[in-house]
Amino acid sequence: MFEHVLVVLHKAFENFDTKNIFGKTKSSGVNFSFEITKIGNRIRFFLISPSEYTNFLKNQVYAHFNDVEIYEVGDYFEQVPNDKLFVSQLKLKKFFLYPIKTFTELQELGSKESVDPYGSLTSALGQTGKYALNTFQVNFAPATDHIWKRRAFKQIQVLVSKYPRFLKNLMLSPNYIYLQILLFPFVAIMKLLSFFMKSGTPDIASPVQPED
Numbered sequence: 001m002f003e004h005v006l007v008v009l010h011k012a013f014e015n016f017d018t019k020n021i022f023g024k025t026k027s028s029g030v031n032f033s034f035e036i037t038k039i040g041n042r043i044r045f046f047l048i049s050p051s052e053y054t055n056f057l058k059n060q061v062y063a064h065f066n067d068v069e070i071y072e073v074g075d076y077f078e079q080v081p082n083d084k085l086f087v088s089q090l091k092l093k094k095f096f097l098y099p100i101k102t103f104t105e106l107q108e109l110g111s112k113e114s115v116d117p118y119g120s121l122t123s124a125l126g127q128t129g130k131y132a133l134n135t136f137q138v139n140f141a142p143a144t145d146h147i148w149k150r151r152a153f154k155q156i157q158v159l160v161s162k163y164p165r166f167l168k169n170l171m172l173s174p175n176y177i178y179l180q181i182l183l184f185p186f187v188a189i190m191k192l193l194s195f196f197m198k199s200g201t202p203d204i205a206s207p208v209q210p211e212d
Helices: 002-016 051-064 119-125 145-159 165-172 176-200
Strands: 032-039 042-048 134-140
Touching: 002 051, 032 119, 119 134, 145 165, 165 176
Parallel strands: none
Antiparallel strands: 032 042, 032 134
């Protein structure tokens, strides 16, 4: 359901994009954060927004979650000393075009119990002491259509191509860019040689047939 909120945010702020001096599109610079935090053995959910867009974000959440309760709070990290903080960063294993995890059914087969899509995450956050504060944060911002559609189109071209599977996996790998940089001099030399060989090949004129 929160996907609909993200779609609205994208549509609302995509027109805020500007262009730099080279004519390339820059993002609007409007950033939001979604946090799942364990405070005092309780799991809480936070949405961080620029102050000028707080009411807009609250209205969107209320529109899709009728029974939700929202309270405005301050920064709960202000009381935590810097020497007590430990921060790490998670990266996606696959391209952002793919979902992190897909739930085709939110109810287990043969059971009336619903599947909690956040269960594995909230369970990991709760496996610490009572006074430990654990947070999982996701930062997101509306991306320009020009950027994400172009990158997604390149990925789709590889997926639907007739290349062997191992070559597709290589081309979709995050390390493929390093291979391209490594092979660039050899590719450039081969293209130059091909160009000079074509330009140096004399044209062979076909014999003229005498007219009757």
